[in-house]
Amino acid sequence: MTSATFQLAQFAADLRFQTIPESVVKRTEDLLVDWFASVIAGNGSRAVQSIGFFAQAMGPQNMTAAAPGTAQVLLSRTRSSPYFAAMANAAASHVAEQDDVHNGSVFHPATVVFPAALAVAQSIGASGQQLLTAAVAGYEVGIRVGEFLGRSHYKVFHTTGTAGTLAAAAAVGHLLGLNAQQMQHAFGSAGTQSAGLWEFLRTAADSKQLHTAHAAAAGLMSAYLAKDGFTGAEQILEGPQGMAAGMSSDADVAKLTDGLGTRWATAETSFKFHACCRHTHPAADALLQVITRSSLKPEDIDRVITHVHQGAIDVLGPVVRPASVHQSKFSMGTTLALVARFGHAGLTEFEQHFLDPETISLRDKVSMVLDTEVDTAYPQRWIGKVTVHTVDGRVLQGRVDEPKGDPGNTLSREEISAKAQRLAAFSGGATADEMRTAVTALWGIAQTAVVGDFLI
Amino acid sequence: MTSATFQLAQFAADLRFQTIPESVVKRTEDLLVDWFASVIAGNGSRAVQSIGFFAQAMGPQNMTAAAPGTAQVLLSRTRSSPYFAAMANAAASHVAEQDDVHNGSVFHPATVVFPAALAVAQSIGASGQQLLTAAVAGYEVGIRVGEFLGRSHYKVFHTTGTAGTLAAAAAVGHLLGLNAQQMQHAFGSAGTQSAGLWEFLRTAADSKQLHTAHAAAAGLMSAYLAKDGFTGAEQILEGPQGMAAGMSSDADVAKLTDGLGTRWATAETSFKFHACCRHTHPAADALLQVITRSSLKPEDIDRVITHVHQGAIDVLGPVVRPASVHQSKFSMGTTLALVARFGHAGLTEFEQHFLDPETISLRDKVSMVLDTEVDTAYPQRWIGKVTVHTVDGRVLQGRVDEPKGDPGNTLSREEISAKAQRLAAFSGGATADEMRTAVTALWGIAQTAVVGDFLI
Incomplete structure (x- = not known):
């Protein structure tokens, strides 16, 4: 009998593009486009800029577009290491309150999964199908972790920050080709860095952007460490001194593996129509x-x-x-x-x-x-x-x-495109032409042999 | 009536070298030497190397010793941004189980405070007195946060990871010259990234090194963000959705300000004699x-x-x-x-x-x-x-x-020097001559105008 954490890790490691139903792939493409637009919507935010400045100051300097092993910081259109690109893009995509949400877990998957997955895909030259598969791994893991942690967790913790760390680790771990055991170690390292408290809401502080930046970056780091042999707790989720023990009073371990491989939680994700919580x-x-x-x-x-x-x-x-x-x-x-x-x-x-x-x-x-x-x-x-x-x-x-925006009342591709254009026009983060080009390219991601830049 | 968090932030921001009793300054010098030796003791650890490789891959490349704004990664004797130097040195200093501990808070201050403080001091060219003052700010804050979070917290959470994030933020915030309000924001950003679970102990995983690396790096980041205007929760510690609400059932807010400025918790810190928990x-x-x-x-x-x-x-x-x-x-x-x-x-x-x-x-x-x-x-x-x-x-x-090793049964400077030499000889991280030179320089830190490297 393997642990729930191991089963979830095995699923994330072994997932293959061919086994994901086509409707789920299409929805993941929609979620990718919607996420990209939410990054652009973050243009001009002071909080997002602060995290960008920090990433620039502490990361590699003056990377050219041709530099290998790098990824794009979308708003500044500069290049950095995938760690800092993930950090900056995650901060950007959660500020306009226009990124997606999964109802059952009260978790925003896009803003933590795609920044990490895209940055690593760009830096290792993964294919579009690999990127989509990694994103689905991240969504399926993060949503189940959020459901597992339950309502008591969400009363104090920002699930997108906490579960998000594991979601990012799953996506990046998949791209790095971790096996099930390495993925379990990545989950251990991610879960033990899992953080994010609602207290900032009381004074409208900037922490929400920090939570997604932290989740994407720490999750990415956990996967890279696991690839290098760094070990983590085997049962970081359900163990007696794990996440549930520390941060939940109504955790339900059955949620971690609920319908793994048959129920596609990714496709249950809702788009946001109103620009608010x-x-x-x-x-x-x-x-x-x-x-x-x-x-x-x-x-x-x-x-x-x-x-x-x-x-x-x-x-x-x-x-x-x-x-x-x-x-x-x-x-x-x-x-x-x-x-x-x-x-x-x-x-x-x-x-x-x-x-x-x-x-x-x-x-x-x-x-x-x-x-x-x-x-x-x-x-x-x-x-x-x-x-x-x-x-x-x-x-x-x-x-x-x-x-x-809910699955039974969802947005069409036309509505998603229109929303993307509205967000870009509002923030000035990209021109209408640039958005059209990028969105078209993103909808063709499954046919992309090597994931590159979507903004020049 | 100001909040406990604000009072603690104000103390960390306003602390001056001249107001710290001489005996506390001397003890802080001892703690610095003891910490330096604990970094060297981490030489050869696979877990520490993994974090070092990651920092090297994601951070600035090929920095020379003369590069401005950088800090030394002690074990590799390379230079990086202060963020990655703090991360790598924090990982190194907690693996040999020879770093210091404060009994009342069950918190290891050195391994999170000094990596962050030394890296930033080197990168901004602070004086030795500024470094010592920043370290005392970090110790006083981290110890009180650990005491505040209480025994229920420590049952599941590794206090050095959680309280350590605020300790590192306090030390770095002091070096960056944050005012009390900015320091409070830094605490908010640090506390909302505060993490570290004991679950890893069950399978002897590598997380302990990750906890200190995360605390030092996230705390440092929080202080830099605050300097740039990034805001955090005002009462991240005692607020209704703050750290205590999420991670403790016996938190005592009076501990946060207990004897601030008169009781020097730094000097209550114990040295480790045996090389274990x-x-x-x-x-x-x-x-x-x-x-x-x-x-x-x-x-x-x-x-x-x-x-x-x-x-x-x-x-x-x-x-x-x-x-x-x-x-x-x-x-x-x-x-x-x-x-x-x-x-x-x-x-x-x-x-x-x-x-x-x-x-x-x-x-x-x-x-x-x-x-x-x-x-x-x-x-x-x-x-x-x-x-x-x-x-x-x-x-x-x-x-x-x-x-x-406890304050009433402490180590003399001769014993601390001898311990440092034993650790270096064991790990091979530095020669006896190198240790002698470094330890002498570190004991002269209060007379050092600009903090530089201690290993060539």
Whole structure:
């Protein structure tokens, strides 16, 4: 009887492109394009720049495009070692709150898996199919680790930082050709570096970018170390002094191997439509439904009660008066106010309108209450339920069972392309032509013999 | 009323060489020499080499000694960015189990504080007094964070990895001239990257070196980011989703500021005399007392009962049949067997004799039982108590109240020099002449205008 950690490691090591269903491959391509756009969306962020400066100062200097063994830092279009490229690109792709999310694990896979996988693929000259396979390995591992760690973990820990370290290790380990035992050692080294606390939310600090940067870089390092013979704990996840013992009170070891090889968790991943914390999306879509159905204007609204799961209260609850654009994306009130005013809550709406008096006035009319049905369904299903009280005394109910972007209500390739163009136009990180070229190349990744640069 | 985290940050930022008592300065010099020797002792370790290879592959290439802004990787005598020098030197200094320990916090300060502080001091050309002051800031912060996190934390987490990240951030932040608020941000970024689990002990994996490498590097990064304006949680230690909330059930916030500026925790730090886990030392010294007093030979011993604190059982308990030299340093039985056979348990004794049939036979005669007096006194005092049953039926008691190396039973400068020479001779990391030169220079650090290299 092998351990759950070993089975998961073996899966990540032995996965082959040919065994991944075509629909999952296609969805992984979509996730790659969506991730690339989320990196570009991070252009101009001070926090992302700080991590980029650090990577530049501490890493190799003046690498040319032709330098072997290097990878691209996408925003600066410079080259560095894969370690620092992964660090910088991971920081960049989580700041606009537009990167993907897996509901059941409350884990953002793209922002930790793709930075590490792309950087290593570029540096070793892997094929596009190898990159996709490595990404699927990373998604399948990270999602299961997130599910395993459970809801108690997520109350204090940012799962994308913690589970993300193992996800990055799995993807990089796959690209480096680790065998199952080496992969298990990589997991041990990754899990023992696993970190990320929600405390930063209280003051809207920059830690979210640091969490993804750390997860991608530490996971990558763990895989390289394992390749060199460096050993890690054999049961870092479920062992008596492992991650669950230290950081969870409701861990479920069965989740680690749930449907390995038959259930493709990668394809369960949701795209983000609104540009904010995923916990706001179900209620935002439910409010949009009420507004559309009853043709409400902002001034018609007296108050909005959102019926939510406990996780929403844990993460969004501390944000009462958001002081920055980034913090406003963790405000249920701000998100719903922007939806009521503009019909959607995109990057531009947050950037330009989160402190408008009209937004603040609406924001303060929104409350959250714990709802048993929503909370019980969570995190497998993210149900949105709102009760809207109008100034003329009506009480209107809204409900959505799958928010926009979920697998049953997903984005088409046209919508993903359009979102990518919107993000680039907003941030100025790439021109429309550059985005078109890059996105086309990324959708052809499965036919790419050697992964190179997507931005010149 | 400012938060405990802020007060600690302010102390680390505002500390000045002139306000540190001379006895504490002298002790810090001793700790620096002892740390330097512990790096040299790591020469030849495969795990340390792996981290060194990674740092070399991912960092700046072919730096010359004259390159500005760089630091020395001590074992390879090459230069890198301070980030990678800190990473490599931290990995090196924790493998021989000869680096210092602070009893009350069960925290090894030197191996995380000095690698980060020395690397940054070299790279910015700080003075020796600045380096010493930064080190004291790191010790005072790390020790208090370890005490704050408490015994529940240490059951699962390797405090040197977790508290060590903040200790390194404090030392580097001081050298970079952070103000109190920036230091608080550095603590936020460090604490949210804080990691290190004991699970690796079960299979004698290499994680201990990774923990110190990670703590030194992540702490250093946190300070550089703060200098650049990157923000962190304001109360990463005591906040409702901070370190204590996630990783401790008996955290005591009063410990964070206990005697700040009047109690010098740095000077409470113990040197290691035996070359193994500190939890074995009190019992080892107590056994030595019995053996000396009653002139026992190994074959006179029928069995040894060690009366220990719970922490010893938690850390040493899983190690029943040590399979490697490193794992044998976490075996109470092996340590006591070597003490009985050779009168001390040094690097050579572990390396050459941990699997001798005589050692194994004695090892298996040693047991641990929880002792209320010892456990209650711990971790402030590490009392050693043993009961020795002889083959001729005698029952002999041994007891030491301060194991060799503790502040009340400390090592003289001659003993520290001799230990440094022994470690270098064992590992071959430096010649006797090189050690003499380096140790002399390090003891003159307070008169050094610009910190440079100690090995050519």
